[in-house]
Amino acid sequence: MTWRPRLIALDIDGTITPVGREEIAPAVRAAIGRAVDDGAHVVLSTGRSLVGTLPVLDDLGLRGTTAICSNGAVWWDTTTREVIRKVEFDPGPSVERLRALLPDSVFAVELTGVGNLAFGRFPDGDLWGEVRQVPYAELVSTPTARLVTRWVGRTPEELALRVLDVELPGVTASCDHNEPWLTLSPPGVTKGAALEELRSKLGVSEEDTLAIGDGSNDVEMLRWAAHGVAMGQAPVVVQEAADEVTGTIVEDGAAAVLDRYFGA
Template sequence: MSTPEPGDWTPGLVALDIDGTLLAWVDGAGTTYETITPRVHAAVHRALDAGTHVVLASGRSPHGMTAIADLLELFGLPPGGGERLWVVASNGAVIFRYDPGHELEVVHEETFDAGPAVRAVLQQRPGAIVAIEDRGRGYRVSSPFPDGELSGEMSLAEVDDLVSRPVSRVIIRDPDATAEDFVALAADLGLHGTDYVVGWTAWLDLTPVGVSKASGLEHVCRELGLTSSDVLAIGDGRNDIEMLRWAGRGVAMGQAVEVVREAADDVTETVHDDGVAVELERWF
């Protein structure tokens, strides 16, 4: 789709990344401030008031996303009218519905055998640590992650136990490596049978082949009677690249790395300058 102009197009769905998009990173740490600025909050609610669906799409696990939905106060407003919110979690591997009065309802999940890929990475980076989601509680990990990087509780387990059954997502983290180290490592290994995304640092997300935020949003769009051309997507990370390319309008945050900016139709301001609000104010 060619880049739309205000007056010619109104997004039917706004897909929002969380960390680095809605929430600002804490300098020098692998965590974000859990606050939404008033300008971003107001811009999101103008979209809701216009009848547009707002969908959170993140690499976070489901239990790490519900608090952000609460901060945005996404419930009981048009177009949902009190219906549960659609959320795309775990980089598209888990899709769930949520509202504060009920437990989250997983409506779709993709799983895969992560064992071969995990063992291949650990052969090259034996000091790396592994985590899988322990839904509703936190994560099962081979060793503790740095403070603030994972939400919820961490419980220790052997790697063989962690990958002994199909999972929706695996995180591999090496505090002694860099993001560039992991980009090169993943490319060299090929990681057959799985897709991968390198995060803001030496953080590798493994997911089933063909699964991304774009595939998760495609599922939501089918349920809502929409298509990708109806979607405005905003994100800042490598795990947003497929989503930005897929959406009718994909917008990168101002602080995004160049490969993410190149995948987008446009670039907004940084998260510190309310880039989400700047883009939404163009349409609402």
């Protein structure tokens, strides 16, 4: 019998949509639909906030599943449309360290389901939902599920080099490979850890898991899955963490993988 995954974890940006956008290619949409129709648990597992994830969930019409947002810190029940888990941390110590390390950087803490509190101005379209500028003291005293930092005027490579081997207190950190953007999550919170807990709750065997992603925050997820697939445009470190590399987002790489198991 041909193996078919029963739990499928899909990153959003760079995997099923272009980065920062909501458009899903017809081939990808159809492939996801066939997996759902076959009874697979399709879980969107993303670094996006809940506000940024909801339009994609609604567009796909996913129900009866869980969405993992903010790199695993926020869980959303797609049927009840409620947050069923939220893990927060104190952003203060990390912001203080990063202000000294990354001059001219700007910061935002997530208000789950609403938007962000920002210290400094982000480019238009960077942050999902409402954005309210606040004083430094308010930002660092607001517990959050997700802190994002943009190093203004720098490249992703410059950011990655600057924070290399830097230990930030009490957080899990990941760098974006498209923008000079650093995301901080609560300690121990990753997509992989969240998916393992969800897998256990769903009663899906370890051998029946599939994950597709393209970013550094997907590495733990790809290693967690029985079969981890990196997108063709993913950085080398992400591809090395995967069992397979598929086509790029432009080539509908995610659809090519899903069609192997749930072909028309």
